[in-house]
Amino acid sequence: MMRVAVAGAAGYIGGELLRLLLGHPEVEVVGAVSSRFPGKRVDGVHPNLRAVTDLKFCSVDNVGECDAVFLALPHRVAMTQIGDWVQRSKLVVDLTGDFRLDEAEVFRRYYGEEHQAPRLLGDFVPGLPELHRERLRTADLISVPGCMATAGVLALYPLVARDLIDLESGAQFDARTGSSGSGATAGPANLHAERSGAMRVFAPTGHRHEAEISRHLGLSAAMTATGVEAVRGVQTICHATLRPGVDRQTVRRAFREQYTDEPFVRVVAHQRGIFRYPEPKILLGSNYCDVGFAVDEGTGRLTTIAALDNLVKGGAGNAVQCFNIRMGRPETLGLTFPGLHPL
Amino acid sequence: MMRVAVAGAAGYIGGELLRLLLGHPEVEVVGAVSSRFPGKRVDGVHPNLRAVTDLKFCSVDNVGECDAVFLALPHRVAMTQIGDWVQRSKLVVDLTGDFRLDEAEVFRRYYGEEHQAPRLLGDFVPGLPELHRERLRTADLISVPGCMATAGVLALYPLVARDLIDLESGAQFDARTGSSGSGATAGPANLHAERSGAMRVFAPTGHRHEAEISRHLGLSAAMTATGVEAVRGVQTICHATLRPGVDRQTVRRAFREQYTDEPFVRVVAHQRGIFRYPEPKILLGSNYCDVGFAVDEGTGRLTTIAALDNLVKGGAGNAVQCFNIRMGRPETLGLTFPGLHPL
Amino acid sequence: MMRVAVAGAAGYIGGELLRLLLGHPEVEVVGAVSSRFPGKRVDGVHPNLRAVTDLKFCSVDNVGECDAVFLALPHRVAMTQIGDWVQRSKLVVDLTGDFRLDEAEVFRRYYGEEHQAPRLLGDFVPGLPELHRERLRTADLISVPGCMATAGVLALYPLVARDLIDLESGAQFDARTGSSGSGATAGPANLHAERSGAMRVFAPTGHRHEAEISRHLGLSAAMTATGVEAVRGVQTICHATLRPGVDRQTVRRAFREQYTDEPFVRVVAHQRGIFRYPEPKILLGSNYCDVGFAVDEGTGRLTTIAALDNLVKGGAGNAVQCFNIRMGRPETLGLTFPGLHPL
Amino acid sequence: MMRVAVAGAAGYIGGELLRLLLGHPEVEVVGAVSSRFPGKRVDGVHPNLRAVTDLKFCSVDNVGECDAVFLALPHRVAMTQIGDWVQRSKLVVDLTGDFRLDEAEVFRRYYGEEHQAPRLLGDFVPGLPELHRERLRTADLISVPGCMATAGVLALYPLVARDLIDLESGAQFDARTGSSGSGATAGPANLHAERSGAMRVFAPTGHRHEAEISRHLGLSAAMTATGVEAVRGVQTICHATLRPGVDRQTVRRAFREQYTDEPFVRVVAHQRGIFRYPEPKILLGSNYCDVGFAVDEGTGRLTTIAALDNLVKGGAGNAVQCFNIRMGRPETLGLTFPGLHPL
Structure with a gap:
């Protein structure tokens, strides 16, 4: 089992990551980090996970070493915490906007502020398997697009x-x-x-x-x-x-x-x-x-x-797909729900 | 023209009162009171009133004497301000929950607190034309039901x-x-x-x-x-x-x-x-x-x-109907919009 | 009072025309034509008109001379009936797609069929007051845009x-x-x-x-x-x-x-x-x-x-506005409902 | 692998049965019967199954012997076809209203017609695991409740x-x-x-x-x-x-x-x-x-x-749960999707 953590686990992308990772056959969720709700049950915030998990949110200090961490943090937080996460985890999959652009100047224009870790911008591989599958196989830093x-x-x-x-x-x-x-x-x-x-x-x-x-x-x-x-x-x-x-x-x-x-x-x-x-x-x-x-x-x-679905292929699902690729696992692991009709 | 004011004019019931009263052929709106937005244009909060009115919200002190005031205040505020409004206006039509019950004891049970003006509870005529039309013709205090x-x-x-x-x-x-x-x-x-x-x-x-x-x-x-x-x-x-x-x-x-x-x-x-x-x-x-x-x-x-419609017959429209009755006007004045189909 | 009829009165545009025309202070609705529901009460199809009207749908033969007729017919029907309506009514306001283009060739390309009254195409004034107000003042044939x-x-x-x-x-x-x-x-x-x-x-x-x-x-x-x-x-x-x-x-x-x-x-x-x-x-x-x-x-x-609103400014309301212009009445007659917020 | 068929596979309950059974690890879908669409691709009607299956609808005659058939037919059709299905399949799970009541007289009162197979009414075990789990373990006829x-x-x-x-x-x-x-x-x-x-x-x-x-x-x-x-x-x-x-x-x-x-x-x-x-x-x-x-x-x-969800626990999912019980399999097989939040 691969040990993974989710940071920003109480948000909507965070909840979707938990749903997918808890259902992933080769993953153990070792941390659901929330700065707002440490100690609170995960299913109190994500009611679809009732009876699925007894997990509680934890603070960042409770997360030990892990194989991968998924960052579903508010925009601007990821780029300030990135150093910490790189030390804790072999793979960092960022789902925020912080590392989606590769030029600090373009970042400034679109985000209206200075980037806090501009030297890392070029190190992130875009989390787009359809364009960058080979690079993703060896990536340690992945940035999932908007x-x-x-x-x-x-x-x-x-x-x-x-x-x-x-x-x-x-x-x-x-x-x-x-x-x-x-x-x-x-x-x-x-x-x-x-x-x-x-x-x-x-x-x-x-x-x-x-x-x-x-x-x-x-x-x-x-x-x-x-x-x-x-x-x-x-x-x-x-x-x-x-x-x-x-x-x-x-x-x-x-x-x-x-x-x-x-x-x-x-x-x-x-x-x-x-x-x-x-x-x-x-x-x-x-x-x-x-x-x-x-x-x-x-x-x-x-x-x-x-x-x-903006929370799945537009976010958490795409991140898990990238993770599967990076870990050398079948790409569809944990991602086989086909959708509903009618809905 | 009858001079009327609305207190709590920035809320949903307040906005509906303004829509109805601005379209009422015998009414002049002399005050749209909002403690949050004094000086701001009414149509900045109620965009359906763009090009309909240039009115601005005012504070309570800007409201002079008027024929009627409609209270669309947060629950609990009406019963503390009621003394002021009675002095300013011949007719007070309250749309809050504060005067809907006639017994302080029942109020305490359902609202979980003491009533602040219990002696007035019996003076309000329920704003239900279908049950209390005759009493409404002479009422000075009207409480519109939930x-x-x-x-x-x-x-x-x-x-x-x-x-x-x-x-x-x-x-x-x-x-x-x-x-x-x-x-x-x-x-x-x-x-x-x-x-x-x-x-x-x-x-x-x-x-x-x-x-x-x-x-x-x-x-x-x-x-x-x-x-x-x-x-x-x-x-x-x-x-x-x-x-x-x-x-x-x-x-x-x-x-x-x-x-x-x-x-x-x-x-x-x-x-x-x-x-x-x-x-x-x-x-x-x-x-x-x-x-x-x-x-x-x-x-x-x-x-x-x-x-x-909870904002019309369940609130603002019912209040205007009671007002028309009290003022001896045709009951349907300003209330003839029939509804839409399909919607 | 101006005598008006609506053809295709059981459809959504037809219902909206009835709502507006029944509320118009200078209009008498002399016919609500429906080929599907002749004899049936209008409010059985348009439930928002309950208590507003006792009108019943009629067949086209029941419509006498009138000042204006509004055609809310299925596409393709208007161009076959247009001759009849011109004889019955001084003004014909067409709300279908049949006379919106002025060239038979363009009609063929977009509608995939031959026009049945191509010589009339140039006679219709587009029902766009903002572009064609002056021409509308004297128009006898008006085609309301999509x-x-x-x-x-x-x-x-x-x-x-x-x-x-x-x-x-x-x-x-x-x-x-x-x-x-x-x-x-x-x-x-x-x-x-x-x-x-x-x-x-x-x-x-x-x-x-x-x-x-x-x-x-x-x-x-x-x-x-x-x-x-x-x-x-x-x-x-x-x-x-x-x-x-x-x-x-x-x-x-x-x-x-x-x-x-x-x-x-x-x-x-x-x-x-x-x-x-x-x-x-x-x-x-x-x-x-x-x-x-x-x-x-x-x-x-x-x-x-x-x-x-596709049924109002995008259809029935725009048609009534054109009608008001043509009849020399104030443009906003019967069209003053401001819309609702929230909704 | 257990061989199962779905009758009425083009409807909403039928589509949901297909979604669940195609994802069931121990089931092979051997027939998706539709009288309206024989020969047409299943994913043409149920677009959520695109890329999930190449199955085509078939007619009832194409279905051979199977371990279980699920009837998602229009009301009244199941009770006329029941004899056929019993011969084809060891287990019949009916999702229609035809066998939900156990008294012909009550059926007549609520359905306004005579039952066509009244002697079978008592043979169906209600598909309510929470009330009838033990009887379901050996049932050959199961009627899933409304x-x-x-x-x-x-x-x-x-x-x-x-x-x-x-x-x-x-x-x-x-x-x-x-x-x-x-x-x-x-x-x-x-x-x-x-x-x-x-x-x-x-x-x-x-x-x-x-x-x-x-x-x-x-x-x-x-x-x-x-x-x-x-x-x-x-x-x-x-x-x-x-x-x-x-x-x-x-x-x-x-x-x-x-x-x-x-x-x-x-x-x-x-x-x-x-x-x-x-x-x-x-x-x-x-x-x-x-x-x-x-x-x-x-x-x-x-x-x-x-x-x-009326199509899952209120229909197809409940039917699969009953089927799992009857077949001695783990009750949750193929039914582990937890639901989405937000939605």
């Missing part, structure tokens, strides 16, 4: 990798997200009466995940982020322009080739059916990212669509 | 008034409510990710509105209150036992007789149709309370159903 | 009219819509268990409203349409590129100038606040279209946002 | 079994349910625009599950059933009267004793916390039934609360 970034990148990467996109035109991303992405801390904006039924543009320009998409795809991404009525779930739409002569079949082939062996990416672009394009609700709890596309052949305009 | 109490009382009163119910068996009320009933203050329980899709029993026994129902109906009411997925809307189900020999026709006649001339109560008990029983969603924004019933003639068991 | 088209057009028109947009780059529209836009006919795609919580891309390219936007703005619009969790409500996001040198202040001035006297367009682009950009939920039942914008000055990218 | 019946029974059984309830007063059940309980067939009542946000009393009296509760508890149950906004999830509230002298501690002890060893029943009755009483949303996808209670000691009134 939920909208993972969706956005996976929905355009097959075409960028094959140079099928007109990079001059850039790419416009429209991301929609449920409320769990804002975390477990109550405030006026996520009060149920205000947030319910919302179509709330909270970042018309300049969202942090935009910088990640630009980095991973090597193009100029413009992203708008909107909160819609959902608790879990992210969907990204991407508008781009195909290079002259690229048709629907070429696009389809690119997607198929890219993802045919991927355990957690499905190409969903059907002619008919209610769920003919990717949609988050049937993915909730699962580690799938579904990707699809449509081509307007008259104009060469491309629309791609991606969907995932 | 939203679930109004629904529960209206759905059983026609039968109680005609002695058709077996009082020994009591009455079991099952109340469901949207999230706006908890007010505009954010906390863990009304965080969207937690509250969304809820079926949350927050008061299995002993809810305060239970005491009001018992008072107005003169029987022993037992109420369970559950939060369900909705922002606005209250529905109450009542289980009771008919006296021997009382059949469906007698029940139907009682409802028809009682409410045929009521401008804001509709009897909804059809044989077919999607909306054959009362349902809140088509009432949102309107001042209607729909009531219906079903009789199991084999056993003499009765089920009644009531629905309303 | 809900997503109205939102999309209003959110970009001030900039197009002032030549502030780089037309070469086109404009990418991302439209989100509630389920009522699909109408009142049940099918697998709008079954609650399937449609609930959806983020469903139903038209990644080639939606019919795209053609209207292109027509009214004179540019190449690309639109993606997604169904999200809501019954009512449309929101459009538009990505475009500003001409070099156009900054945020210029954009803001354009919006202010364009809409300062418009009774039903509000510019919503604030620095802070939950509702700082346009959002449909606070507009439900109201005739407002809120529009807003954000500028990324570093790149010259523009994002505009529009929101409306 | 979703609301399972919830209602489990929430009162510990007290009935210990004679703590005043049977004279009967028990009033208030059941709330999501839309998936109505099945996958579209109709006006479950159109999203109508069903969304509903609080719809569809059975104020006489619901069929009422008869099951009365049967299993041996008392006179009165049930009201309401559709609320949810796709999955059932919650039942029960009002009953305790025998004199029975206090809260006795009630608590009864629940603890009854369910301490049950793998899928959790007692949830805490003093504080958002999820202090049973609530379906954190159970979706899981096989748990959470039960809780509250006692008003002054009056002796009892409120019990139960929650489950």
Whole structure:
């Protein structure tokens, strides 16, 4: 059994990590760190874990050496604690925003502050198995991308990798997200009466995940982020322009080739059916990212669509997938829940 | 024009009072009191009033003499400020829980504290036009009932008034409510990710509105209150036992007789149709309370159903209806919005 | 009193027309035509109209001469019946898709069939008061735009009219819509268990409203349409590129100038606040279209946002506004409901 | 591997059976029978099973001998096909309403028709492990109870079994349910625009599950059933009267004793916390039934609360649990998904 700890275990990503790791057949959870609730039962905060675990939250000092630690801390905390965690654990998987960008200058622009550990920025391997599987096999520091970034990148990467996109035109991303992405801390904006039924543009320009998409795809991404009525779930739409002569079949082939062996990416672009394009609700709890596309052949305009559960493939599940890869285990261990329909 | 003020104008009931009073053809709003936001524009807090009003919140000291004041204050504040308001305004319409019960002892049991103005308890006329219209015509102090109490009382009163119910068996009320009933203050329980899709029993026994129902109906009411997925809307189900020999026709006649001339109560008990029983969603924004019933003639068991918008007939609209009565105006002034379908 | 009829009165747009027209102070509804439910009470289909009207649906033959008729028919029916309606009524306001485009060829491309009355296409004045108010004052044939088209057009028109947009780059529209836009006919795609919580891309390219936007703005619009969790409500996001040198202040001035006297367009682009950009939920039942914008000055990218209630400003309300204009009445008659908050 | 088939595999219960059985470590699914979609891919109807299975629906004639068949057929079909299935399969697990009652006369009253196989009624063992585990070990015919019946029974059984309830007063059940309980067939009542946000009393009296509760508890149950906004999830509230002298501690002890060893029943009755009483949303996808209670000691009134996922513990999961028992396997095989939080 591999010994793992979760820091920030009382948040939503932390809870999802616990759900997945407690159900992982080769993992022992040796610490669920919460600075707010040390000593309190884990299932008092995550009621879905009642009868599943008797674990209690602990403080950081109670965590001994471990094989891996997952950081689900508030943004800005990870970069100040990173030194400690590196000493305690062979592998650090960070799920915060702190190490997602590789340039301190870009970090400053998007996060509005100085990075506290800029020299480490280049040492983190992006937690994107579909782009960086080989590097992940030996990584000691992994940074899991933002939920909208993972969706956005996976929905355009097959075409960028094959140079099928007109990079001059850039790419416009429209991301929609449920409320769990804002975390477990109550405030006026996520009060149920205000947030319910919302179509709330909270970042018309300049969202942090935009910088990640630009980095991973090597193009100029413009992203708008909107909160819609959902608790879990992210969907990204991407508008781009195909290079002259690229048709629907070429696009389809690119997607198929890219993802045919991927355990957690499905190409969903059907002619008919209610769920003919990717949609988050049937993915909730699962580690799938579904990707699809449509081509307007008259104009060469491309629309791609991606969907995932922001707490799973957009966070905790993706982290466990990376962990499995790093540990040389089957990639799908502990990640086989297929999602529910209807839901 | 009648001069009116609203105290607690930044809350949800306060905002609904402003919406109704600003649209009332014979009213001038002379004060929107908020201790949190004095000087701030009203439409900054209530965005539906953009372009409708340029009003700003004021502090209590800015309110001069007025014809009526509506108190939409936090519970417990009204009973400490009541002396001041009586001096400022000919009519005080209280929408808090402070003056809904007429006995200090019952207040203590249900609210868990001493009443601060017990001698005034008997002076408030209940803001239930359907039961107390004549008294309301001359009232100077009016206490608008709780939203679930109004629904529960209206759905059983026609039968109680005609002695058709077996009082020994009591009455079991099952109340469901949207999230706006908890007010505009954010906390863990009304965080969207937690509250969304809820079926949350927050008061299995002993809810305060239970005491009001018992008072107005003169029987022993037992109420369970559950939060369900909705922002606005209250529905109450009542289980009771008919006296021997009382059949469906007698029940139907009682409802028809009682409410045929009521401008804001509709009897909804059809044989077919999607909306054959009362349902809140088509009432949102309107001042209607729909009531219906079903009789199991084999056993003499009765089920009644009531629905309303908790912020309108369950609060602000009911208050304006009482105000219209008191001022000798047509009862429906400013209250004619019929509700939306679909919604 | 003006005598008006509604054809297709049992649908969702038809019901909304009835709600508005029955509440209109200078209108008498002389016919609510439904081929499915002749003789049936209107409030049996539209339960929000209980106690508001005793009207019954009639067949088309029961409608005598009238001052105006509103066609809320299924697509394709209006263009076959148009000859009849022109004879019966001085003014025909069509809310279907049949006369929204002015070229038979474009109609064929987007609707996939031949137009049945192509010579009339040029006679209809677009029901967009903000663009065509003067022409509407004398129009006898009015075609109300699609809900997503109205939102999309209003959110970009001030900039197009002032030549502030780089037309070469086109404009990418991302439209989100509630389920009522699909109408009142049940099918697998709008079954609650399937449609609930959806983020469903139903038209990644080639939606019919795209053609209207292109027509009214004179540019190449690309639109993606997604169904999200809501019954009512449309929101459009538009990505475009500003001409070099156009900054945020210029954009803001354009919006202010364009809409300062418009009774039903509000510019919503604030620095802070939950509702700082346009959002449909606070507009439900109201005739407002809120529009807003954000500028990324570093790149010259523009994002505009529009929101409306698809059944009101996106349909019935807009139609009544056009009718008021044509009849020389105050534009806001019967359209003053401000919307609800919270909802 | 045990060979199992599912009849009615294209419905919602059928899809959930497939999800669970395909993930069951000791089961091979040898037939997914659908009369509507023979030859069509299963994942075309149940999109959550994409990449999980290549199975296609088959017709009943393609199913050979098997160890168990699960009937998720439309009501009334199971009792006409039962003879066939008994010949094909050693074990028949029926999930329809056809064999839930043991008296033809009660069936006639609640279902409004004659039973087609009345002599078999007594041969079915109720699929309630918590009440009938020993009989299930050897059963060849199992009838899984209705979703609301399972919830209602489990929430009162510990007290009935210990004679703590005043049977004279009967028990009033208030059941709330999501839309998936109505099945996958579209109709006006479950159109999203109508069903969304509903609080719809569809059975104020006489619901069929009422008869099951009365049967299993041996008392006179009165049930009201309401559709609320949810796709999955059932919650039942029960009002009953305790025998004199029975206090809260006795009630608590009864629940603890009854369910301490049950793998899928959790007692949830805490003093504080958002999820202090049973609530379906954190159970979706899981096989748990959470039960809780509250006692008003002054009056002796009892409120019990139960929650489950209607498609899992209220259907497919409960069926698999019964199957595991019958086959002598560990009861939790294939049923370990714990549910999600938040959701």
